[in-house]
Amino acid sequence: MLDETTKGVFTIAVTPFLPHGALDFDSIDRMVDAYIARGANGLTILGMMGEAGKLTAEESVAVVRRVIARSSVPVVVGVSAPGLAAISALSDEAMDAGAAGVMVAPPNTLRTDAQILSYFQDIAATLGKTPFVLQDFPLATGVQISTTVILKVVETCPTCVMLKHEDWPGLEKISTLRAASDAGARSISILCGNGGMYLLEEMLRGADGAMTGFGYPEMMRRVIDAVNAGDIDHARDVFDAYMPMIRYEAQPGIGLAIRKYSLARQGVIAHPTLRKPGAVLTPAATAEIEALAARQRIRLAQLGLADEASG
Known part of the structure; x- marks a missing residue:
């Protein structure tokens, strides 16, 4: 079960589709195996x-059941929805299937600190004993959650055990939350997103790991392992090797298409299909992706690291 001490890499999984848009269950199996083999906790x-x-x-x-049945590591299920009934229904299905917890982002209708706090208190009441991740991603949700509100959610909602930190810029938020826990506030796990764009700095600010996706998911494992070993220079070298591709994948609007293309060219999924639209x-x-992948292989070889991609 997910708890406040959770650390490491929770890879955000894509949903594989066949070329005509149906779910690709064979690719789900292959993807789960590949993510775990490349270091996902x-x-x-x-x-x-x-x-x-x-x-x-x-x-x-169906996706929840297939992934959990295949996975040998904990699975967190995103259950965000406009209404609490839908959140409750999917959360119940996920936990019955063996999920470790669920993740909830605030709806874009929330405007004030009081509304945000009340919403997550309602979420905690709705989910009961189910541990949940508070997803803080204002660039996508349009909801700005201050550190003060996060700390109040943590204080009043014992089942909120993790922050998925995706504020941008947000490094000061990590430092503020860690300072608060050092001063006696309840500490929860902080895993970071944004495609790994700021992973190195986030780890150095006190994050516990990553909860994000990237077309080369082993990047997160390699950077975090180096930071945890105290080899910051090596962590910087590894991060630098992947940064051109991280930067390219971070393009708004086409980032997921880039990620799926990278995963497909490596054989992790069979097709790079996005469901329409x-x-x-x-x-x-x-062609740009291929050029970046070729350069990435050279940089990794210079560091003595194997390129885990098969493409």
């Missing part, structure tokens, strides 16, 4: 980059 499914909003309720449950890469874009 856990998996997070049905997040914003998992195209959760494009799935029917029945498809969501979704971005389609041009030949120029795929």
